Amino acid sequence: MNNEPKVPAEETRQINFIEEIVEENLRTGMHNEIHTRFPPEPNGYLHIGHAKSICLNFGLAKKYNGKCNLRFDDTNPVAEDVEYVDSIQEDVRWLGFSWDDRMYYASDYFQQLYDWAVVLISKGKAYVCDLTAEEVSNMRGTPNIPATPSPFRERGIAENLDLFERMKKGEFANGTKTLRAKIDLASPNMQMRDPVLYRILHARHHRTGDKWCIYPMYDFAHGQSDYMEKITHSVCTLEFEVHRPLYEWFLEAIELPLPRPRQIEFARLNLSYTVMSKRKLLELVKNGFVNGWDDPRMPTICGLRRRGYTPESLRNFAEKIGVAKRENIIDVSLLEFCVREDLNKKAIRVLGVLNPVKVVITNYPEGQEEELDAINNPEDESAGTRKVPFSREIYIEREDFMESPPKGYFRLAPGVEVRLRYAYYIKCENVVKDSAGNIIEIHCTYDPATKGGNSPDKRKVKSTIHWVSVKHAHECEVRLYDRLFKSENPEDGQDYKEDLNPESLKVVTGFVEPYVKNAKPMEHYQFERLGYFIVDKGSETGKPVFNRTVALKDTWSKNLK
RNA sequence: UGUCUGAUGGUGUAAUGGUAGCACAACAGAUUUUGGUUCUGUUUGUCCAGGUUCGAAUCCUGGUCAGACAACCA
Numbered sequence: 040m041n042n043e044p045k046v047p048a049e050e051t052r053q054i055n056f057i058e059e060i061v062e063e064n065l066r067t068g069m070h071n072e073i074h075t076r077f078p079p080e081p082n083g084y085l086h087i088g089h090a091k092s093i094c095l096n097f098g099l100a101k102k103y104n105g106k107c108n109l110r111f112d113d114t115n116p117v118a119e120d121v122e123y124v125d126s127i128q129e130d131v132r133w134l135g136f137s138w139d140d141r142m143y144y145a146s147d148y149f150q151q152l153y154d155w156a157v158v159l160i161s162k163g164k165a166y167v168c169d170l171t172a173e174e175v176s177n178m179r180g181t182p183n184i185p186a187t188p189s190p191f192r193e194r195g196i197a198e199n200l201d202l203f204e205r206m207k208k209g210e211f212a213n214g215t216k217t218l219r220a221k222i223d224l225a226s227p228n229m230q231m232r233d234p235v236l237y238r239i240l241h242a243r244h245h246r247t248g249d250k251w252c253i254y255p256m257y258d259f260a261h262g263q264s265d266y267m268e269k270i271t272h273s274v275c276t277l278e279f280e281v282h283r284p285l286y287e288w289f290l291e292a293i294e295l296p297l298p299r300p301r302q303i304e305f306a307r308l309n310l311s312y313t314v315m316s317k318r319k320l321l322e323l324v325k326n327g328f329v330n331g332w333d334d335p336r337m338p339t340i341c342g343l344r345r346r347g348y349t350p351e352s353l354r355n356f357a358e359k360i361g362v363a364k365r366e367n368i369i370d371v372s373l374l375e376f377c378v379r380e381d382l383n384k385k386a387i388r389v390l391g392v393l394n395p396v397k398v399v400i401t402n403y404p405e406g407q408e409e410e411l412d413a414i415n416n417p418e419d420e421s422a423g424t425r426k427v428p429f430s431r432e433i434y435i436e437r438e439d440f441m442e443s444p445p446k447g448y449f450r451l452a453p454g455v456e457v458r459l460r461y462a463y464y465i466k467c468e469n470v471v472k473d474s475a476g477n478i479i480e481i482h483c484t485y486d487p488a489t490k491g492g493n494s495p496d497k498r499k500v501k502s503t504i505h506w507v508s509v510k511h512a513h514e515c516e517v518r519l520y521d522r523l524f525k526s527e528n529p530e531d532g533q534d535y536k537e538d539l540n541p542e543s544l545k546v547v548t549g550f551v552e553p554y555v556k557n558a559k560p561m562e563h564y565q566f567e568r569l570g571y572f573i574v575d576k577g578s579e580t581g582k583p584v585f586n587r588t589v590a591l592k593d594t595w596s597k598n599l600k
Numbered sequence: 601u602g603u604c605u606g607a608u609g610g611u612g613u614a615a616u617g618g619u620a621g622c623a624c625a626a627c628a629g630a631u632u633u634u635g636g637u638u639c640u641g642u643u644u645g646u647c648c649a650g651g652u653u654c655g656a657a658u659c660c661u662g663g664u665c666a667g668a669c670a671a672c673c674a
Contacts, residue, residue, distance in 0.1 A: 053615090055614095114674080115673060118674085171672090172671075182603060182670070227603040229669060235672050256672075256673085257673070279668095281605090282669090306606085359624075361613045361614085364606060365613095365666095365667090366606075367613090368611075369612065369624095370610090370611055370625075372611090376623095414633090450635090493633075501635095502634090503634065565634085567634050568634045568636070591636050592635090592637095
């Protein structure tokens with residue numbers, strides 16, 4: 040007996056249309072427990088679109104105290120590989136979901152599926168067809184014009200049985216025969232015009248090896264796989280909507296006892312400035328436009344992970360975008376909001392300068408240095424404090440100084456006093472330039488009374504800037520990623536390669552405070568006033584490598600435009 | 601062209617015949633040792649035309665627009 044409530048009892052809550060169906064089924068007792076599944080084909084890496092589906096399926100099970108399986112839909116051996124099987128598991132787990140011991144493969148069901156195909160043939164509901172793919176295509180008709188029957192449609196049951204068995208035994212070459220369902224050649228739904236159930240594919244399968252040379256099609260495998268796993272709600276994307284009658288036809292034709300799974304469709308995720316099609320992502324990888332599936336510019340889960348996105352931020356994103364049947368294009372800014380929201384709570388703040396200009400504090404004694412107290416995370420007191428070394432020469436961000444500042448510029452400028460975070464107030468006295476007129480040094484004076492950043496006389500400064508001591512600074516490599524595509528909807532473009540943004544990756548040498556010596560791969564940092572960064576997995580040079588996850592919200596530069 | 605599906609602010613998503621709500625974005629203000637965060641406020645919406653009704657985003661009729669499908673892919 041399980042006494043846990045199946046339906047959460049909050050008074051006011053927003054549920055989506057799938058949850059509504061689930062709650063209805065639970066309420067009427069159609070199901071005691073719901074059971075969903077996440078069924079990727081292992082032919083590529085998972086991306087943010089899959090994350091939506093994962094959060095939906097696993098999230099549904101979690102919310103209603105049910106179960107969710109992981110199932111590999113591996114019915115097409117030519118596209119699939121164990122590399123993908125492994126990465127998919129890793130990504131689902133990383134997202135924070137567990138299938139416990141319920142990991143299945145459609146290929147586990149090949150024998151049962153075969154037996155069911157034999158049942159269909161025996162009932163006269165399927166036949167072996169000798170037509171080629173091209174011939175079938177030519178005879179399929181149009182939505183208005185019915186298909187012309189295959190000459191093999193009325194083949195006898197015994198002959199079909201014999202032929203199908205010989206297909207299985209490998210007597211025929213690829214493409215010479217198929218097993219087709221006998222349904223309705225005049226159906227306005229093209230899926231019902233005698234769809235192919237089995238095709239001959241003399242190809243090695245990543246799990247079943249050479250055991251099979253005929254493989255079931257998606258339509259013949261999916262519903263029955265759901266059935267075998269006792270799936271109650273089979274949630275998939277909108278393009279399978281027209282397949283639903285077929286999904287139900289097979290369950291009915293094989294006469295599988297109730298209860299049967301129910302297919303429910305939702306609109307897939309589209310993200311602005313992002314391509315999501317597996318085919319195009321594969322091309323980006325194969326043709327070297329990116330450095331692998333986990334390139335931080337990729338919308339893959341492993342790419343996002345390496346970019347610094349957290350599982351929490353992705354789950355939250357999935358929650359925020361909702362679930363509906365209407366086509367949608369979500370703006371990437373929502374995704375960025377989600378990761379900022381999460382990282383703001385977690386990331387350790389450090390001082391780092393990416394585009395340095397040297398500041399000399401002329402009245403600070405030469406050779407003197409001191410350590411100042413800095414707060415690790417103002418949003419999280421338990422993160423503690425650290426010491427930051429200070430000396431006569433420091434780097435500041437080049438953008439934090441302007442010789443002739445426009446109105447509304449708060450940072451350092453001739454005669455202007457600003458605060459060095461956690462250190463002192465400094466005032467710009469003069470600027471040193473090279474012969475070409477480039478600023479090479481800024482000379483400032485500091486006020487010793489403002490140590491720590493507070494002025495005893497309560498005088499205000501307009502801004503606080505970040506800095507790092509030249510002598511103590513650590514060099515690091517910083518990778519600044521921008522969007523990979525220039526246009527808002529690169530998915531529309533005929534040639535997406537033309538739409539690539541060549542400036543999507545910029546590598547710079549930055550300087551950070553000594554604290555990051557201890558930085559470990561996959562740790563998140565906020566470079567104050569710059570953005571969120573993650574320590575990249577490996578670095579050959581010994582220098583720490585940071586990937587920028589996302590810049591801080593920047594209202595100043597927005598005002599400039 | 602045929603079938604199916606959908607249409608609510610800039611973008612998403614609620615409201616199932618009864619005050620069009622929420623989030624992001626935008627804008628304004630307050631706080632701030634990050635031009636960040638946080639807080640407060642403001643602007644912006646029911647595809648169109650009819651109909652039913654005291655009352656319609658919601659129900660009906662007609663239209664418009666958008667997407668999916670016509671692989672031996674999933």
